[in-house]
Amino acid sequence: MGKEMIAMLLAGGQGSRLYALTQKLAKPAVPFGGKYRIIDFPLSNCVNSGIDTVGILTQYQPLVLNEYIGNGQPWDLDRLYGGVHVLPPYQQASGSDWYKGTANAIYQNISFIDRYDPEYVIILSGDQICKQDYRDFLRFHKEKEAEFSVAVMEVPWEEAPRFGLMVADENDKITEFQEKPKEPKSNLASMGIYIFNWDILRKYLIEDEEDPQSENDFGNNIIPNLLRDNRNMYAYRFKGYWKDVGTISSLWEANMEVLDPEHSGINLFDEDWKIYSRNSGMTGHKINAGAYVENSMITDGCNISGSVKHSILFSGVKIEEGAEVEDAVIMGNAMIKSGAKVKHCIIAEDVIIGNDAVVGQMPEGDSKGVATVGPAIYVGDNAVVGPDAMVSDNVKDGDKQ
Amino acid sequence: MMKTENTNALGIIFPNIYDELVPELTSERLMASLPFASRYRIIDFVLSSMVSCGIDNIAVLVRKNYFSLLDHLGSGREWDLTRKNGGLTIFPPFAEKNMDVSSGKVSMIANLTGFLKSQREKYVILSDANIVSNFDFNALLDTHIESGADVTVAYTKQKLPQSIIEAENTTKSMYYTIDMDGTRVKKININSKEEGIQNFSMNTYVFEREKLVQLVNEVLIAGGIYLERDVLMPRLGSLNIHGYEYKEYVARIDSLKGYFDENMKLLDNENLDALFGNGKNPIHTKVRDDNPTRYITGASAKNVMVADGCVIEGDIENSILFRGVKVGKGAKVKNSILMQDTVVGEGANVDYVITDKKVQITEGKELKGTDTFPVFIAKKQVV
Numbered sequence: 001m002g003k004e005m006i007a008m009l010l011a012g013g014q015g016s017r018l019y020a021l022t023q024k025l026a027k028p029a030v031p032f033g034g035k036y037r038i039i040d041f042p043l044s045n046c047v048n049s050g051i052d053t054v055g056i057l058t059q060y061q062p063l064v065l066n067e068y069i070g071n072g073q074p075w076d077l078d079r080l081y082g083g084v085h086v087l088p089p090y091q092q093a094s095g096s097d098w099y100k101g102t103a104n105a106i107y108q109n110i111s112f113i114d115r116y117d118p119e120y121v122i123i124l125s126g127d128q129i130c131k132q133d134y135r136d137f138l139r140f141h142k143e144k145e146a147e148f149s150v151a152v153m154e155v156p157w158e159e160a161p162r163f164g165l166m167v168a169d170e171n172d173k174i175t176e177f178q179e180k181p182k183e184p185k186s187n188l189a190s191m192g193i194y195i196f197n198w199d200i201l202r203k204y205l206i207e208d209e210e211d212p213q214s215e216n217d218f219g220n221n222i223i224p225n226l227l228r229d230n231r232n233m234y235a236y237r238f239k240g241y242w243k244d245v246g247t248i249s250s251l252w253e254a255n256m257e258v259l260d261p262e263h264s265g266i267n268l269f270d271e272d273w274k275i276y277s278r279n280s281g282m283t284g285h286k287i288n289a290g291a292y293v294e295n296s297m298i299t300d301g302c303n304i305s306g307s308v309k310h311s312i313l314f315s316g317v318k319i320e321e322g323a324e325v326e327d328a329v330i331m332g333n334a335m336i337k338s339g340a341k342v343k344h345c346i347i348a349e350d351v352i353i354g355n356d357a358v359v360g361q362m363p364e365g366d367s368k369g370v371a372t373v374g375p376a377i378y379v380g381d382n383a384v385v386g387p388d389a390m391v392s393d394n395v396k397d398g399d400k401q
Numbered sequence: 402m403m404k405t406e407n408t409n410a411l412g413i414i415f416p417n418i419y420d421e422l423v424p425e426l427t428s429e430r431l432m433a434s435l436p437f438a439s440r441y442r443i444i445d446f447v448l449s450s451m452v453s454c455g456i457d458n459i460a461v462l463v464r465k466n467y468f469s470l471l472d473h474l475g476s477g478r479e480w481d482l483t484r485k486n487g488g489l490t491i492f493p494p495f496a497e498k499n500m501d502v503s504s505g506k507v508s509m510i511a512n513l514t515g516f517l518k519s520q521r522e523k524y525v526i527l528s529d530a531n532i533v534s535n536f537d538f539n540a541l542l543d544t545h546i547e548s549g550a551d552v553t554v555a556y557t558k559q560k561l562p563q564s565i566i567e568a569e570n571t572t573k574s575m576y577y578t579i580d581m582d583g584t585r586v587k588k589i590n591i592n593s594k595e596e597g598i599q600n601f602s603m604n605t606y607v608f609e610r611e612k613l614v615q616l617v618n619e620v621l622i623a624g625g626i627y628l629e630r631d632v633l634m635p636r637l638g639s640l641n642i643h644g645y646e647y648k649e650y651v652a653r654i655d656s657l658k659g660y661f662d663e664n665m666k667l668l669d670n671e672n673l674d675a676l677f678g679n680g681k682n683p684i685h686t687k688v689r690d691d692n693p694t695r696y697i698t699g700a701s702a703k704n705v706m707v708a709d710g711c712v713i714e715g716d717i718e719n720s721i722l723f724r725g726v727k728v729g730k731g732a733k734v735k736n737s738i739l740m741q742d743t744v745v746g747e748g749a750n751v752d753y754v755i756t757d758k759k760v761q762i763t764e765g766k767e768l769k770g771t772d773t774f775p776v777f778i779a780k781k782q783v784v
Binding site: 033035073074268276279281282285287289291294295296297298299300303312313 | 688
């Protein structure tokens with residue numbers, strides 16, 4: 001029996017703009033929101049939308065991601081038929097290739113998709129924070145009798161030139177696609193989430209692969225080819241929370257928005273749309289007698305003796321006495337030692353910030369940089385890490401960066 | 402982290418033992434499923450310890466009130482006990498044999514004869530579920546094997562808690578102290594009232610599987626009921642029973658007050674570390690997929706242990722909050738244990754209180770117990 005719709009999740013991105021965080025980690029595995037990783041969002045959306053078959057296309061630093069996904073049980077995606085599958089590039093009789101582009105990644109897994117004989121395939125992206133019911137999107141796709149639909153967000157006109165834009169008529173039928181144009185004709189930004197009729201996608205993937213000039217990319221090749229052929233293409237306007245977290249500042253910002261669900265719209269406290277994740281298995285967090293905690297999110301295994309304001313702490317974080325943490329995202333098992341000041345920054349997993357060290361600073365005037373300290377870095381006692389620094393090597397005691 | 406061995410033992414857990422000691426908390430559940438330490442149930446400790454020690458064939462012998470335990474354990478997946486060979490097996494009471502659910506372990510184990518005969522492990526480890534510890538069962542088993550004993554029993558050296566000495570129901574909930582001759586048990590005392598440091602049995606035993614089956618069947622035919630009184634005490638001469646002193650952190654639940662105190666003790670980082678710290682095995686529990694806990698501006702928290710899924714807008718101090726607790730604006734919670742999904746309304750004031758699951762304390766209410774008599778509010782009550 002076939003599946004109505006299966007999902008293919010593009011998780012191959014190197015995430016070079018998140019450099020210090022993604023040296024040893026695929027971007028979708030980057031931690032987010034206190035106990036999640038970015039990929040928890042599309043995976044939870046899938047399972048909450050009734051999609052039980054997901055292929056994850058990965059090729060860059062896949063170790064952590066593979067281990068994290070495992071058999072898919074935390075997302076209820078351990079299924080007899082379907083479930084979640086991590087799909088790295090593989091050797092074939094005709095030779096082997098890295099995934100050359102987003103379209104090529106799907107092309108190389110045509111046989112995986114064919115096994116489920118789906119009517120529709122939804123293409124998802126592994127670097128966005130978004131809560132979306134894909135059932136609504138599919139309903140739209142069917143109602144329009146579309147062959148291809150793309151989820152779009154209305155963005156302010158002045159920001160439109162930063163996005164891939166869909167120009168659509170009054171029936172939401174797409175007439176033109178503009179990639180980061182100087183003069184936008186539309187403010188409907190593509191979210192990089194597509195629904196295809198599988199027969200159409202299959203045909204265009206094979207054609208695209210035969211074209212030696214092609215970059216094998218959805219945005220640059222497949223979508224323009226569909227337009228060229230006057231296919232039935234529609235833009236689906238999504239109105240919920242959506243954020244691309246491809247840069248340090250957008251990742252930091254999205255984390256901070258979690259602290260203000262009333263205004264930002266990203267509500268992790270939604271009983272009807274839970275975001276699932278692999279559990280840390282640590283005990284409840286501990287806030288000690290001298291600690292101060294204000295407007296923050298704290299999870300299992302944390303132990304807090306210092307001051308924490310407007311920050312997100314991941315599991316197992318230790319904040320010693322006299323340490324000050326503000327506007328900070330502090331990932332799993334990091335330790336902030338006594339007297340350290342950690343502000344307006346992202347601290348990755350397993351980092352140690354030494355006694356009285358200073359990392360980042362609150363924004364002043366034009367300086368709004370988010371300091372970033374990569375995984376398992378040691379920042380020495382009394383060291384100083386400036387507001388724009390991106391630290392991927394240990395910082396000695398007393399040093400400045 | 403300890404290395405996991407393939408341990409040649411299976412585990413048997415008795416989750417109903419000592420239910421009578423905390424009647425308030427066990428009216429709708431059993432001892433093993435008491436919530437503990439902000440996100441666990443008591444049985445998580447013995448299950449996780451066994452699994453970490455390589456024991457992956459575990460039988461849980463339930464007697465009554467076991468709905469909450471079945472719900473908690475499911476297929477055993479959270480403890481990695483969903484196995485083709487072994488794994489978690491829950492045995493409900495055998496209606497055709499003995500319906501007296503208060504009877505002792507002899508008939509419970511004898512009822513398992515068929516199961517036990519078909520297993521392969523050489524040893525059986527028996528454990529109650531009123532004990533919270535990160536138990537190294539391998540050390541216990543190694544000692545048992547090295548000593549050449551027929552039976553090994555774990556005990557702690559401590560004064561007997563007042564609550565258990567004074568408990569009314571001790572004919573049912575018998576407890577045992579042991580007198581030692583070197584490392585050999587020479588006498589077992591039932592419900593001793595001795596003062597001073599005693600060898601207080603944890604009722605954790607190692608037997609050879611085939612020997613255990615033979616003993617309980619022999620004793621059952623002769624009308625025996627209790628493992629200690631009817632199997633071990635008459636055989637102190639013929640069986641070599643070895644005592645194993647357990648020196649690590651342990652909490653025993655023997656009364657509502659004891660339950661309160663043992664939870665509160667974990668607010669001390671030293672105790673928390675002794676139970677969960679570095680080098681200790683992880684304790685697994687049923688996952689609820691709660692979001693992290695949110696402290697909203699205006700909240701204050703001092704000396705608290707808090708699980709995920711809480712929203713704190715008021716003041717919390719010296720308290721333990723389980724998953725999904727809400728504390729409203731201006732509310733004050735001190736010296737209290739709030740179980741899952743308790744809601745404390747705006748401006749309410751709570752001191753020395755234990756709330757069971759889903760209790761609601763409405764706006765502005767004041768509830769005060771004392772150190773010696775914490776107020777208990779039963780499941781789903783609205784105050």
